């Protein structure tokens with residue numbers, strides 16, 4: 391009896407990685423899908439804010455959904471602790487549009503995958519990467535860098551673009567049939583959609599948005615500010631707070647986060663411990679969290695900005711409540727109307 | 738009424754649960770279950786409840802039952818999906834005082850188990 395070929399696949403749950411896994415299944419390869427949790431995923435934010443387009447339905451984890459649909463076991467690998475210092479802060483291959491070190495990120499995940507492959511006796515690794523699809527990480531040179539630097543070399547197979555790339559070991563050894571792999575390239579998803587139809591894969595996420603916060607410029611700005619003022623001693627709560635709200639820096643160690651809507655109010659209410667709260671009682675208002683040790687001037691500024699984003703913004707003065715540990719109080723302030731002041735503080 | 742008080746919490750525990758996936762046990766059976774292990778993921782969000790369940794279940798014997806405590810509303814779809822993919826049995830979910838109790842039985846399966 392011939393040996394069962396076993397492969398590890400990076401599975402984000404997006405269409406490409408789902409298809410790559412399905413293509414491997416079609417070639418009788420036993421697949422274990424690995425999904426990496428970096429701490430920069432937007433899933434936690436989505437979960438707290440709720441699904442705005444369909445409030446009755448929570449956001450789903452697409453990798454788990456794909457695993458359930460294809461009956462592929464999914465293992466989630468937690469790399470949160472190493473990811474920030476080892477990948478995000480000093481990327482060898484630089485950043486994309488935000489603070490996304492996509493090439494280093496792929497290398498890091500594939501190094502981990504290689505270790506698991508070696509430990510557990512898998513034959514090879516595959517990904518859903520498509521040649522030319524992403525400007526930073528999926529051009530030919532980065533694809534080669536990723537294979538080389540991860541230590542996988544020719545043991546890394548990209549089933550969707552395989553016929554445009556040099557032959558890999560799984561193809562050479564006949565573990566998979568190169569003729570049944572694909573030659574997809576570029577940014578159009580037309581061929582992937584045809585393939586999805588062929589495999590009757592109908593339920594997959596749209597490409598827009600993504601689930602990583604690092605490519606987002608606004609997020610990147612907040613993260614850079616955080617690292618500059620607080621260093622790399624980051625808690626999961628710190629990371630989650632960067633994902634919502636308007637952020638303003640009042641001084642070196644004092645920063646405020648103002649919610650933008652009801653969902654974000656609820657979100658911020660989870661993070662009040664160790665932070666001062668500011669809100670308006672008389673009008674619908676955002677919840678503001680203040681980090682650090684605010685001076686009386688900082689607190690007044692926080693109250694004025696909070697009043698500005700409340701429904702009392704056009705009032706001459708607004709009473710604003712604050713709570714800091716055991717102390718509570720109220721300040722009556724003129725809502726901040728000065729856009730220049732606001733922009734100077736905005737992160 | 739306070740402005741802040743007007744902001745409704747979206748995922749309060751009394752929201753109606755939508756049975757995207759039914760567990761294999763009914764409410765009465767779930768209430769009388771004696772789990773072999775408890776996984777506490779209260780206050781954490783996707784994918785942490787699944788990671789904790791997966792890591793705990795990796796050391797479970799076939800037939801053993803884990804009870805996950807979580808307040809991430811998404812566990813009601815994530816855990817059934819994880820069970821479907823890994824070949825474990827999703828027994829069902831109960832609302833708890835805080836969050837949910839989710840029951841999973843480790844099955845003897847041939848698929849690789851984390």
Ligand code: SF4
Nearest residue numbers: 490491492495602604
């Ligand atoms: S978008 Fe985020 S998770 Fe994806 S490769 Fe880039 S850094 Fe990594």
